[in-house]
Amino acid sequence: MVHRQMVPDFLDSSLEWRRIFGEIWGTFLLVLVAAGGGVVSTVSGGRVTLGMMVVAPGIMVMAIIYFMGSVSGAHLNPAVTLAFAARRNFPWKRVPGYIIGQIIGGIGAAVFLRTMFGTAGLLGATQPGFGVTGGRALTMEVVLTVGLVNTILGTASGARNVGTNGAIAVGGYIALAGLWSAPISGASMNPIRSLAPDLVRGNFHTTWIYLVGPFLGAVIAVIFEWILKGKPTVAGGVAAQGTLGAEDSSGSDL
Numbered sequence: 001m002v003h004r005q006m007v008p009d010f011l012d013s014s015l016e017w018r019r020i021f022g023e024i025w026g027t028f029l030l031v032l033v034a035a036g037g038g039v040v041s042t043v044s045g046g047r048v049t050l051g052m053m054v055v056a057p058g059i060m061v062m063a064i065i066y067f068m069g070s071v072s073g074a075h076l077n078p079a080v081t082l083a084f085a086a087r088r089n090f091p092w093k094r095v096p097g098y099i100i101g102q103i104i105g106g107i108g109a110a111v112f113l114r115t116m117f118g119t120a121g122l123l124g125a126t127q128p129g130f131g132v133t134g135g136r137a138l139t140m141e142v143v144l145t146v147g148l149v150n151t152i153l154g155t156a157s158g159a160r161n162v163g164t165n166g167a168i169a170v171g172g173y174i175a176l177a178g179l180w181s182a183p184i185s186g187a188s189m190n191p192i193r194s195l196a197p198d199l200v201r202g203n204f205h206t207t208w209i210y211l212v213g214p215f216l217g218a219v220i221a222v223i224f225e226w227i228l229k230g231k232p233t234v235a236g237g238v239a240a241q242g243t244l245g246a247e248d249s250s251g252s253d254l
Contacts, residue, residue, distance in 0.1 A: 016094070020101040022072035026064045027105030027192060030076050032112065033060040034190075035124025035197050039113050042121035054178025054187060062171030069167070073241050077190040078102055079214040083149045086222045088232045089156065090241060106196035114200050123197035126186030127206050137185040138209045144177045145189045145217025146224065153225045189214055 037053030065074045073090070075081045078099045084090035113123055128137035151173045155166035178187040188194045194210030 016097060019072040019094075020097050022068045023075060023098050023101035024105040024108070026068055026072070026074055027076045027102045028109045028112075029064060029105075030057060030060055030190075031106040031109035031193050031196050033057050034188075034193050035110060036113055038121040038124035039117050040121075043117055050182060051179065054182045055175045058171040058173070058175030058178070060171075061174055062167045065167040065170065072098070076102065077214070078192055079145060079190065079218040080149060080152055082215065083153065083218040083222050084156075086219070087153055087225060089153075094241075102192050103195075106192035107199060110196040110200040113197075119201050122203075123201045125197040125201065125203070126188040126194045126210055128185060128209065129183045132184055134206065134209055137206075138213050140181055140185040141188060141209060141213025142217040142220070144181060144185070144187055145214045146221045147177065148173055148189045149218050149221030150224055150228075153221065154228075185209070185213075189217070191215065 034057040037048055037056055041048035041053060061074075061076065064076065068074055073084070075084065075098055081090065081095055081098045081102070085092050085095050110123055128134060148170075151169050152166075155169050174187075174189070177189065181187045186194070188210045191211050191214050195207060198204050198207045
């Protein structure tokens with residue numbers, strides 16, 4: 001694991017542009033797959049099934065953690081960034097840059113889909129299922145996000161969010177959550193994943209559900225993590241912030 005004395009290197013501001021670029025690119029890919037599943041399902045006449053649509057984002061997140069988790073921590077989600085900061089694994093001063101990067105990446109993906117396919121499939125917007133009230137969808141998003149953030153914080157506590165276990169656990173949770181709950185709320189768990197398509201298509205009728213739900217769920221998850229684990233660990237900070245500075249200064253992240 002990364003040595004304790006290397007943690008200050010993660011605060012090196014000269015490397016922040018790389019971390020933010022990582023969040024932009026990673027969030028672009030996540031939203032492209034998450035929203036794109038619904039779009040391509042529509043334009044292909046249903047050849048992309050619901051099961052495919054909900055598993056694909058989980059696999060994409062797994063891949064992103066592998067290829068750039070060591071750069072930025074692979075947050076890809078404003079609720080996750082805020083949870084890491086509230087857990088004291090991530091500096092509050094870096095939160096705005098990360099969230100701005102995530103917004104840019106998410107909107108970029110939605111614009112790409114709009115350019116390619118118009119507004120097919122409502123640009124992959126997340127909405128409550130047929131006959132599901134806003135309150136019920138909100139509750140589902142809160143509960144799902146609590147589980148997601150607890151999975152992320154729990155694997156991060158052992159510096160595993162930048163390794164095999166974290167990638168599998170987080171990606172697997174996203175796929176599993178979608179497989180059973182997507183017909184209820186869409187299983188977004190990510191404000192920018194839902195905001196980006198709504199912003200580009202200009203419809204905000206249900207956007208509030210996917211802003212309030214994940215952020216509230218993240219707060220609850222942080223409280224649960226304190227109950228379960230107590231004080232934050234150095235390893236959690238490593239996973240949340242990436243090992244970019246340590247790699248540059250030591251030649252290895254081991």
